[in-house]
Each structure stands twice: as structure tokens, then as C-alpha cells.
Amino acid sequence: xxxxxxxxxxxxxxxxxxxxxxxxxxxxxxxxxxxxxxxxxxxxxxxxxxxxxxxxxxxxxxxxxxxxxxxxxxxxxxxxxxxxxxxxxxxxxxxxxxxxxxxxxxxxxxxxxxxxxxxxxxxxxxxxxxxxxxxxxxxxxxxxxxxxxxxxxxxxxxxxxxxxxxxxxxxxxxxxxxxxxxxxxxxxxxxxxxxxxxxxxxxxxxxxxxxxxxxxxxxxxxxxxxxxxxxxxxxxxxxxxxxxxxxxxxxxxxxxxxxxxxxxxxxxxxxxxxxxxxxxxxxxxxx
Numbered sequence: 417x418x419x420x421x422x423x424x425x426x427x428x429x430x431x432x433x434x435x436x437x438x439x440x441x442x443x444x445x446x447x448x449x450x451x452x453x454x455x456x457x458x459x460x461x462x463x464x465x466x467x468x469x470x471x472x473x474x475x476x477x478x479x480x481x482x483x484x485x486x487x488x489x490x491x492x493x494x495x496x497x498x499x500x501x502x503x504x505x506x507x508x509x510x511x512x513x514x515x516x517x518x519x520x521x522x523x524x525x526x527x528x529x530x531x532x533x534x535x536x537x538x539x540x541x542x543x544x545x546x547x548x549x550x551x552x553x554x555x556x557x558x559x560x561x562x563x564x565x566x567x568x569x570x571x572x573x574x575x576x577x578x579x580x581x582x583x584x585x586x587x588x589x590x591x592x593x594x595x596x597x598x599x600x601x602x603x604x605x606x607x608x609x610x611x612x613x614x615x616x617x618x619x620x621x622x623x624x625x626x627x628x629x630x631x632x633x634x635x636x637x638x639x640x641x642x643x644x645x646x647x648x649x650x651x652x653x654x655x656x657x658x659x660x661x662x663x664x665x666x667x668x669x670x671x672x673x674x675x676x677x678x679x680x681x682x683x684x685x686x687x688x689x690x691x692x693x694x695x696x697x698x699x700x701x702x703x
Contacts, residue, residue: 462616465567466636467607469623472614480538480552481505481512483612484560487604490617509539515559524555531555549610550591557593561603564593565626568610587641590634595647596687601627601694631691646687648679656682 460471473490475482485504486493493501512535519528534552537544544552553564570588591610599605605626607616626633638644649656653675660666660682670678 461619466633466640467616469618469620470607470616471619472609473617474614475612476501477505478611478613479505479541480556480612481509481535483608483615484508484512484556484562486615487562487606505539509535512556512559516555518559519555522558524558527551527555550593553593562593563596563599563603563605565605565607565630566591566593566610567607585641586643587637588643590637590642590644592645592647592687595683596690597647597683599690601697605630627691627694627697629695631688631695634688634691644684646680646684648676649682649686650679653678660685 460474462470462472473486475486482501482505485501485508488508493504496504513532516528516532516535519525519531524531531551531554534544534548535556537548538552549566553566556562557564568589568591570586589610607626608614634644649659656675656678657671660670660678663685
């Protein structure tokens with residue numbers, strides 16, 4: 417038995433309107449469909465900062481506690497649900513405060529209580545002063561065996577302060593969590609945003625370890641409008657001049673410079689000497 421073919425009848429547009437008027441459900445409407453414009457992906461490449469093969473991984477939530485949780489286990493951090501990540505941060509903040517007892521016998525012993533309190537302030541999202549950021553990075557960097565290079569963008573800082581104009585020649589500052597002269601090659605180096613909004617992570621196979629390029633990258637950044645806050649070497653002016661006078665770049669007229677200027681120049685020399693040794697070691701491993 418075959419199914420009879422359907423018969424279709426041609427109707428005019430006016431007849432369709434008449435049929436529509438007879439439809440008992442004509443007053444009903446469909447729920448509106450919300451159309452969302454897709455925003456372009458946030459630029460994360462750090463090539464413009466000379467960090468070839470790196471991208472900025474934006475932390476959520478921001479803050480140094482979140483940063484350290486991310487560094488400890490990047491995969492879990494990126495996949496964790498918001499509630500799980502929040503619990504991680506709570507547990508980490510508590511553990512870090514307990515670990516500040518280890519600072520009693522360190523060079524940071526006089527700041528132990530302050531660092532303890534700053535960890536709590538950072539967890540609660542309190543506004544910190546610039547010197548607080550430095551102390552917090554120094555303390556937690558020491559406790560976790562991590563060495564930080566901190567980028568403080570002048571443009572971002574002035575935008576947040578509500579300034580409409582800024583000095584385009586000044587790109588920002590670069591700081592260190594502690595004096596690079598005492599940094600260790602076997603401790604990790606992370607390049608991060610000063611306000612801990614992002615951390616630089618390798619995204620390409622050709623990305624090098626920071627130990628392999630800090631000696632050339634930092635002077636390059638200076639040439640491109642960044643002020644590197646080199647650590648100032650302690651000592652009398654005479655002691656500092658004695659060490660600088662044996663360097664090829666020394667000029668007799670440099671002796672008239674202020675002690676702070678000379679101390680920073682010697683600090684730069686010693687820091688770059690450490691990074692050059694690291695670079696040689698990295699090249700040896702590659703060879």
C-alpha cells in the first residue's frame with residue numbers, strides 16, 4: 417500500500433493574512449533572543465616588552481596571594497572553579513602568615529610582623545602603598561624561594577590615578593623583589609606586574625628562561641624608556657668609588673657624583689654580572 421502524495425495549494429499573500437487573523441495563538445510571542453557582541457580577545461602577547469614567546473596570564477582574582485597560588489600549580493589554578501580557587505587562596509594566606517616565623521632569623525627579621533600583617537591586608541584586598549608591595553614581595557619571595565622582576569607601567573599607573581595625560585617617553589619602572597646580587601641560579605625567576613594583575617608565562621616553544629636573557633633584556637628596557645631601580649650597594653662613598661674605579665667605564669669626574677648615584681651604578685654592575693654568569697650557564701647547557 418502506497419502513501420498518497422500530499423497535495424499543496426497555492427494561496428495568495430492576502431489569504432495568508434486572513435488565516436493568520438484566525439490563528440488563536442496569534443497574540444503569543446517568543447522570548448526575545450539576546451544578541452551579544454563578541455569582544456575581541458584581550459591582548460596578552462608581551463612581545464612589545466621584549467619578552468618574545470611570552471604572554472600575560474591575567475590573574476583572577478588579582479593579588480600576590482593569587483599569584484603565588486597560580487605559580488605553585490598553574491594547571492589546577494586555571495581549571496579550578498571560582499569557589500575552589502578562593503579556598504586555595506584562603507589556605508595559602510593562612511599558611512604564609514604562619515611561615516613568617518621563619519623570618520625571625522633572616523635579614524627581614526625587623527619586618528616580620530609587618531609582612532605578616534601585609535599578607536592579611538593583601539588577602540582582604542586592602543589598598544597598599546608602594547613600599548608595602550616591595551616588602552610583601554621581599555618577604556614572600558624569601559619564604560617561597562622565588563625571585564621576582566616587577567614591571568610597573570607608567571601608563572597603567574596614571575590611568576588608574578585618573579590622569580588624562582602622561583609622559584610618553586617614560587614607560588615605567590622595573591624593580592626587584594630583592595638584590596639580584598644574592599639571587600640563586602637554581603631558584604625560579606618570574607616576571608610579573610607590580611600590582612599582581614598578570615604574570616608572564618611562556619607561550620611559544622622558543623621562549624627562553626629569564627636566566628638566559630635578563631643580562632641583555634634589562635639594558636634594552638632602559639634604552640626604551642624604562643627606569644630600572646638597581647639596588648644600591650651599601651658602604652661609604654670611598655668604598656664604593658674604590659670598587660667602581662677599577663671598571664672600564666669609570667671616569668675621574670665620576671667621583672663628584674652623589675653617593676646614591678654611585679651606589680646604584682655599582683649595584684647595576686653587580687646585578688648584571690650575576691645575570692651574565694647565568695646566561696653563560698644557560699648557553700653551556702644548550703651546547
